[in-house]
Amino acid sequence: MLYLIKKDILMQKKTIGLSLFVILLFSFTLSPMGTAGFAVSTLAVTYMLMLGASALEEKTNSDMMLVSLPIKKRTIVLSKYVSVYVYAAYAVLANVLIHFIADVLHMNSFGFPVTWQGVLGAVVAVSFLASVSFPLIFKYGYMKSRMANYVVLFGMVFGGTALVKYLTRSVDLGFLRDVSGGGWVGGIVPTALLVVLSCVLSLRFYKNREF
Amino acid sequence: MDPILEMTNVSKSYKDFSLKNINLSLERGCIMGFIGPNGAGKSTTIKLIMNLVKKDSGVIKIFGLDNASERNDLAIKERIGFVYDENHFYEELTVQEMKNVIRPFYSRWDEGLFTKYVKDFNLPMHKPIKQLSKGMKMKFSLAVALSHHAELFIMDEPTSGLDPLIRNEFLDILQSVIQDEDKSVFFSTHITSDLDKISDFITIIHNGEILLSATKDELLEEYCIVKGGKDILKEMNREHLIGLKEHQFGFEALARNKRELMKRCGNSAVLEKPTLEEIMLYSIRGETRAVPY
Numbered sequence A: 001m002l003y004l005i006k007k008d009i010l011m012q013k014k015t016i017g018l019s020l021f022v023i024l025l026f027s028f029t030l031s032p033m034g035t036a037g038f039a040v041s042t043l044a045v046t047y048m049l050m051l052g053a054s055a056l057e058e059k060t061n062s063d064m065m066l067v068s069l070p071i072k073k074r075t076i077v078l079s080k081y082v083s084v085y086v087y088a089a090y091a092v093l094a095n096v097l098i099h100f101i102a103d104v105l106h107m108n109s110f111g112f113p114v115t116w117q118g119v120l121g122a123v124v125a126v127s128f129l130a131s132v133s134f135p136l137i138f139k140y141g142y143m144k145s146r147m148a149n150y151v152v153l154f155g156m157v158f159g160g161t162a163l164v165k166y167l168t169r170s171v172d173l174g175f176l177r178d179v180s181g182g183g184w185v186g187g188i189v190p191t192a193l194l195v196v197l198s199c200v201l202s203l204r205f206y207k208n209r210e211f
Numbered sequence B: 001m002d003p004i005l006e007m008t009n010v011s012k013s014y015k016d017f018s019l020k021n022i023n024l025s026l027e028r029g030c031i032m033g034f035i036g037p038n039g040a041g042k043s044t045t046i047k048l049i050m051n052l053v054k055k056d057s058g059v060i061k062i063f064g065l066d067n068a069s070e071r072n073d074l075a076i077k078e079r080i081g082f083v084y085d086e087n088h089f090y091e092e093l094t095v096q097e098m099k100n101v102i103r104p105f106y107s108r109w110d111e112g113l114f115t116k117y118v119k120d121f122n123l124p125m126h127k128p129i130k131q132l133s134k135g136m137k138m139k140f141s142l143a144v145a146l147s148h149h150a151e152l153f154i155m156d157e158p159t160s161g162l163d164p165l166i167r168n169e170f171l172d173i174l175q176s177v178i179q180d181e182d183k184s185v186f187f188s189t190h191i192t193s194d195l196d197k198i199s200d201f202i203t204i205i206h207n208g209e210i211l212l213s214a215t216k217d218e219l220l221e222e223y224c225i226v227k228g229g230k231d232i233l234k235e236m237n238r239e240h241l242i243g244l245k246e247h248q249f250g251f252e253a254l255a256r257n258k259r260e261l262m263k264r265c266g267n268s269a270v271l272e273k274p275t276l277e278e279i280m281l282y283s284i285r286g287e288t289r290a291v292p293y
Helices: A002-010 A013-029 A037-057 A063-068 A073-104 A116-141 A143-171 A182-206 B042-049 B069-078 B095-103 B111-119 B134-146 B163-177 B193-199 B216-222 B230-235 B260-264 B276-285
Strands: B005-013 B019-027 B031-035 B057-062 B080-083 B152-156 B183-188 B201-208 B210-213 B224-229 B240-249 B252-256 B269-272
Touching: A002 A013, A002 B095, A013 A037, A013 A073, A037 A073, A037 A116, A037 A143, A073 A116, A073 A182, A073 B216, A116 A143, A116 A182, B005 B042, B005 B080, B019 B042, B019 B201, B019 B210, B031 B042, B031 B193, B031 B276, B042 B057, B042 B152, B042 B183, B069 B080, B080 B134, B080 B260, B095 B111, B095 B134, B111 B134, B134 B163, B152 B163, B163 B183, B163 B193, B183 B193, B193 B276, B201 B216, B201 B276, B210 B216, B216 B276, B224 B230, B224 B260, B230 B252, B240 B276, B252 B276, B260 B269
Parallel strands: B031 B183, B031 B201, B080 B152, B152 B183
Antiparallel strands: B005 B019, B005 B057, B201 B210, B224 B252, B224 B269, B240 B252
C-alpha cells in the first residue's frame, strides 16, 4: 500500500509545488476567516491532490495496469483513502509552518491559527468529501464523476461554511471544543463510520468495474 | 501436463458485441498467435484472461487455476508478464520511478535481469515515460514483463504502431524468451507477418467467434489456395471451399485437405501454399461456409 501512496505523490510532483502556492495564497486571502479558513485551505489542497491523482491515472487508464499486477483490489482502494490523510497532513504541516514563519516575522494578517478544532474540522471535512467522491470515482472513473464531485465540493465549502455560521449563532457547540472527550467522539466517530461505509462501497464498485 | 492457458466455452456479451463460446488451449513452451481483424474480440479475450472484465459463462484456467477465483488471482498474476497495445504507465514518472512502483508487487522480481534488459534496450532510466517514443515504451513494458520470471506472457497487439526495425527486435526477444520450454506466449495481433516468424499455434477470431485453431505447420500443410476455371468449380464440392471468390474467368478459394484436392484436380487447378494472412482473409470472408475445424 505504501508504494501505491508513494506513487500518487511521485506522479504529482508538479501539483505539489503548485499546492504550496495555493496554501500561501489562502494564508493571505482566507486569514480573516481564522480556523474556518484553515479548514477550507486544508480541504481545498487535499481535494486538489486527491482528484489530481485520479485525473492522471485516468489519462493513461492506469487502472488497467494496476489490476493486471499482483495487487489486491482492496489494497488499491484502501491506498486511495489513506493517501487523502497523507495529503491532509501535508496541508496541515504547511499551514503550521507558514503560521510559525508569519509569527516570527510579526505578520499578523498572514496565516491561520492552527488549533485542534481546526485540524479536527479539516479532517472531518476531508473525510466527508473523500467518502462521497471515491465511490463515484471507483464506479464511474474520474472524468464521468467530475461534475458530481465539483458539485459536492462547492456545496460543501459554501453550504458547510454557512451551516457552521448558523450553528455557531444558534446552537451551543461548546462540546466540540472539549477536545479531550465528547468533541472528539462527536466528530470522529460518525466520520469514521462514514469512511468505512464509503470504503466498503468503493471496494464493491471497483471489484465489479470492467477495464 | 495441464495446458498453461485453457479457455472453455467462454462467453461475454456487450450491447453491440458478443464473444461466443471461446475455446482454446495453449501448451507450455509454445507461442500462440491470436489473429483477427480490428474489433474481432482479441482485446476482449485478453481482458477476460487478465480478469479485467467479467465473463458471462465458461471457465478460464491459467496454470491449472480458475482465474475467476479471487484466491487464485494474485498467484496467477505473479506468474504472468503482460504487454498491452497502449501505454498504461504513469506518464509523469521516470522509467526508474515506475519500475520502483511495480517491483515490490512481484515476489520473484529480478533486479539484475531488469538492469540487463535496460542496457540491452537502451532505456533511459531517468527520463519521464511521457518523453519516450512508442517503441521505447513498448520495450520498457517488455523489460518489466521479462524481469519477474513470468511463465506466461500475454501480449495484446504489442507490435502495432512500431516501426519494422523495432518490431523485428521485439520478435527476436520473444523468440529468445521461448527457448525456455516452460514458458508460453499468447500474442494477439492483426499483423500476421509477425507470426510467420515466431508462432507455433494460430487461432483466428472473427466477430467474437473462433474460426480455427491449429498449429502453424498444420495450417500451412493442410490448407491451400486453389485457383481454377469455372468448369472445375462445377465439379467441386463448394462446401469444401472457404471464402470462395468467383470472377469472370474462374474462381479462387482457400481449401482444406490439400492432398485430396491434388489427387482430384490433378493439373486442372492451381494449388498454392497460403500465407497466414491469406488463411485469415479467406477464413473471414467465408466465415459462414468455413469447414469447422
